[in-house]
Amino acid sequence: MGEFELLALLRERLPTAGGRLRLGSGDDAAITVPGGAVATSVDALVEGVHFRRETATLRQIGRKALSTALSDLAAMGAEAGEAYVVLGAPERMSEAELLELGEGMAAVAGETGTAVAGGDLTRAPVLTLAVTVTGHAERAEDFVTRGGARPGDALVVTGELGGAAAGLLLLEDESLTGDDGLRGRQLDPTPLLAAGQALARAGATAMIDLSDGLAGDAGHVAVASGALLAIEADDLPIAAGVAAVASAAGRDALELAIAGGEDYELFAALPPGAVAAAQEALAALGTSLIVVGRVEPADDAGPRAEIRRRGGEALPSRGFDQLRPRRPR
Amino acid sequence: MGEFELLALLRERLPTAGGRLRLGSGDDAAITVPGGAVATSVDALVEGVHFRRETATLRQIGRKALSTALSDLAAMGAEAGEAYVVLGAPERMSEAELLELGEGMAAVAGETGTAVAGGDLTRAPVLTLAVTVTGHAERAEDFVTRGGARPGDALVVTGELGGAAAGLLLLEDESLTGDDGLRGRQLDPTPLLAAGQALARAGATAMIDLSDGLAGDAGHVAVASGALLAIEADDLPIAAGVAAVASAAGRDALELAIAGGEDYELFAALPPGAVAAAQEALAALGTSLIVVGRVEPADDAGPRAEIRRRGGEALPSRGFDQLRPRRPR
Numbered sequence: 001m002g003e004f005e006l007l008a009l010l011r012e013r014l015p016t017a018g019g020r021l022r023l024g025s026g027d028d029a030a031i032t033v034p035g036g037a038v039a040t041s042v043d044a045l046v047e048g049v050h051f052r053r054e055t056a057t058l059r060q061i062g063r064k065a066l067s068t069a070l071s072d073l074a075a076m077g078a079e080a081g082e083a084y085v086v087l088g089a090p091e092r093m094s095e096a097e098l099l100e101l102g103e104g105m106a107a108v109a110g111e112t113g114t115a116v117a118g119g120d121l122t123r124a125p126v127l128t129l130a131v132t133v134t135g136h137a138e139r140a141e142d143f144v145t146r147g148g149a150r151p152g153d154a155l156v157v158t159g160e161l162g163g164a165a166a167g168l169l170l171l172e173d174e175s176l177t178g179d180d181g182l183r184g185r186q187l188d189p190t191p192l193l194a195a196g197q198a199l200a201r202a203g204a205t206a207m208i209d210l211s212d213g214l215a216g217d218a219g220h221v222a223v224a225s226g227a228l229l230a231i232e233a234d235d236l237p238i239a240a241g242v243a244a245v246a247s248a249a250g251r252d253a254l255e256l257a258i259a260g261g262e263d264y265e266l267f268a269a270l271p272p273g274a275v276a277a278a279q280e281a282l283a284a285l286g287t288s289l290i291v292v293g294r295v296e297p298a299d300d301a302g303p304r305a306e307i308r309r310r311g312g313e314a315l316p317s318r319g320f321d322q323l324r325p326r327r328p329r
Numbered sequence: 330m331g332e333f334e335l336l337a338l339l340r341e342r343l344p345t346a347g348g349r350l351r352l353g354s355g356d357d358a359a360i361t362v363p364g365g366a367v368a369t370s371v372d373a374l375v376e377g378v379h380f381r382r383e384t385a386t387l388r389q390i391g392r393k394a395l396s397t398a399l400s401d402l403a404a405m406g407a408e409a410g411e412a413y414v415v416l417g418a419p420e421r422m423s424e425a426e427l428l429e430l431g432e433g434m435a436a437v438a439g440e441t442g443t444a445v446a447g448g449d450l451t452r453a454p455v456l457t458l459a460v461t462v463t464g465h466a467e468r469a470e471d472f473v474t475r476g477g478a479r480p481g482d483a484l485v486v487t488g489e490l491g492g493a494a495a496g497l498l499l500l501e502d503e504s505l506t507g508d509d510g511l512r513g514r515q516l517d518p519t520p521l522l523a524a525g526q527a528l529a530r531a532g533a534t535a536m537i538d539l540s541d542g543l544a545g546d547a548g549h550v551a552v553a554s555g556a557l558l559a560i561e562a563d564d565l566p567i568a569a570g571v572a573a574v575a576s577a578a579g580r581d582a583l584e585l586a587i588a589g590g591e592d593y594e595l596f597a598a599l600p601p602g603a604v605a606a607a608q609e610a611l612a613a614l615g616t617s618l619i620v621v622g623r624v625e626p627a628d629d630a631g632p633r634a635e636i637r638r639r640g641g642e643a644l645p646s647r648g649f650d651q652l653r654p655r656r657p658r
Contacts (some may be wrong), residue, residue, distance in 0.1 A: 001441070022366070022469040023469075023472075023474060025447060026553075027405075027475050027476070027553070028368075028370060028402075028404040028405050028474075028475065028476045028536075028537060028538065029366065029369055029370035029399040029401050029402060029404075029407070029464065029472075029475075030364060030369050030370070031368055031405075031469050031472055032366070032369065033365075033462065033468075033469050033482035034363050034551070035365060036361050036362075037351070037360060037361070038357055038360070038361045038362070038363060038367070039357075039358035039360055040359050040361065040411070040413060040447060040461075040463075041357060041359070041413075041447065042360035042413045042414070042415050042447055042448060042459075042461060043415075043449055044417060044449045044451045045415055046452065046453045046454075046456070046457075049451060049452045049453065070357050072357040073357075073358060075355075075357040075358075076357050076358045076360075082369070084369060084370075084371045084461055085371070086371050086372075086373045086415070086459040088375055088457065103390075116333045117369065118369060118370065118371055119371060120372055120373045120459075122373045122375055122378060122379070123378045124373075124375045124376065124378065124455075124457065125375075125377070125454045125455055126453075126454055127472075128417065128453065130371075130373065130415040130449075130459035132371060132413055132461040133371075136359065139362075140351040140360050140362050141351075143352075143358075143360055144359075145352060145356045145360075146356050146357065147356070153456070183568055190624055202365075207357075208357060208546045209357065213340045218357050224355075224356070258346065264582070279373050287601070293620050
């Protein structure tokens with residue numbers, strides 16, 4: 001089967017219709033009519049760097065590639081729009097395997113209302129995915145950047161932390177036992193698109209998705225906003241089962257929660273008066289929202305995130321690099 | 330140097346301002362306000378598949394990655410807008426080398442008015458580039474697809490063919506001699522953005538850029554348009570010097586011109602009455618436009634491109650696969 005035939009088969013499996021899409025895959029370019037502001041994000045997943053074939057099925061890899069890309073749009077408060085996928089496939093991969101990967105993507109596209117509008121298929125030495133996603137809002141100002149947190153704002157986080165890092169420990173060391181739900185947090189994260197839009201509507205001043213870990217990601221918000229983000233370690237919502245896995249692996253649960261990364265929860269700043277309404281809106285979506293700290297003016301040491309133990313001791317803002325598998329060093 | 334510092338250095342070198350760009354690289358997503366219709370295309374370049382480090386500098390690789398992506402927008406008649414770049418870098422590549430690659434891209438971005446609005450940097454086993462480009466037009470109908478060629482339309486091609494394939498032969502066999510301009514056609518193609526827009530304004534009914542070679546690419550237009558594309562082999566504009574290289578390499582100049590690929594010229598269908606005005610508009614841009622055939626109704630054998638020798642003998646429409654280095658098989 002040639003490239004064009006395989007692309008046609010993949011295309012059949014992917015949702016390609018969307019309100020803003022006028023022409024999908026198969027021409028020199030896809031055509032959209034956004035009718036407002038567009039948020040665009042690109043994300044790469046490389047075998048051996050971001051995932052290992054031994055611990056994930058191709059369907060899971062396809063799902064995660066699109067989900068993690070869409071998570072960046074969730075962090076803007078965007079409505080999901082279109083996805084464009086570059087797939088680099090090693091020679092040993094069969095067509096059936098490529099279609100399994102495509103079906104994983106198609107499932108997430110269907111669940112999130114994303115139209116897969118284009119792509120490119122090529123040979124590569126290892127399985128390589130590069131996903132571009134576009135999201136929409138009426139006006140550019142409707143998107144929530146990392147840079148708007150103001151002193152006095154409350155810091156909030158959705159859901160629970162540490163689950164994905166604990167899941168990674170379980171996947172990489174079969175002698176450990178733990179909840180399958182933790183493995184699921186690592187293998188199949190959910191992009192919180194509706195929650196992101198609700199937080200934007202509730203007046204979030206800054207937002208980011210937790211891909212690298214709270215310590216690092218909150219640091220990005222702090223620097224972009226020129227503020228000090230004071231986070232209470234003891235208030236962080238650590239996922240059930242994380243403490244047991246951490247203990248069995250000789251790790252610290254808090255370390256997994258703040259530096260493990262890949263939870264793809266949302267971390268946001270909200271004016272204090274907006275917190276209750278935001279919590280109510282997210283509760284209606286089945287998502288919890290917990291206040292974990294507040295924004296303070298930057299002091300002489302400059303903008304940064306400080307994660308503090310009760311009593312005032314600050315943890316290192318970026319400390320546990322060895323757990324972060326997603327980024328090159 | 331970490332990922333974030335390197336990205337910051339790359340960012341400094343890239344043109345990030347653009348009329349439609351509200352927020353560039355550095356947040357979860359870039360923000361644009363297109364104000365009309367958008368054409369989006371993705372393209373991947375993988376070391377060992379699409380290029381070899383032995384025959385191209387990193388600056389050339391960076392230039393070509395962006396130029397070939399933009400060529401797809403030229404084929405839509407789009408105005409260049411934004412680019413998003415995924416860069417997969419092997420561990421052995423130095424920061425200076427990555428910056429050289431970035432400078433090649435920056436040069437093309439500057440020459441074409443493209444804003445580099447976002448990207449992702451990751452480790453990969455070989456140098457891997459995935460480039461997403463967006464182009465603009467007032468309305469979706471202003472873009473030229475592959476599917477609108479109508480019986481009676483003239484078929485036209487810009488510039489000259491075969492130069493890139495001859496350049497590849499020269500680069501891969503140092504015992505051959507030939508014009509450096511041919512090597513340049515292979516290493517540093519020009520995206521014909523202004524010519525594409527002029528052809529769109531002149532009323533082009535279908536258009537494609539010649540990346541795979543005229544035989545295959547005209548076939549895509551034929552199938553998308555449901556027509557028979559009759560192309561006169563003897564009218565094709567073969568680049569100067571191609572015949573000599575072909576002869577020295579034991580190849581056929583016409584074969585290089587129709588199946589070599591990577592010329593990145595534009596091939597379009599135009600109503601016959603629009604040809605003269607299109608030629609005049611392109612001449613003002615320094616680009617030649619030659620009539621090479623015409624569109625006929627598809628017969629019982631179905632939509633296809635036929636490249637005919639004077640006298641009527643048809644060449645195989647897709648025949649010379651071994652020369653096409655850009656696509657996996």
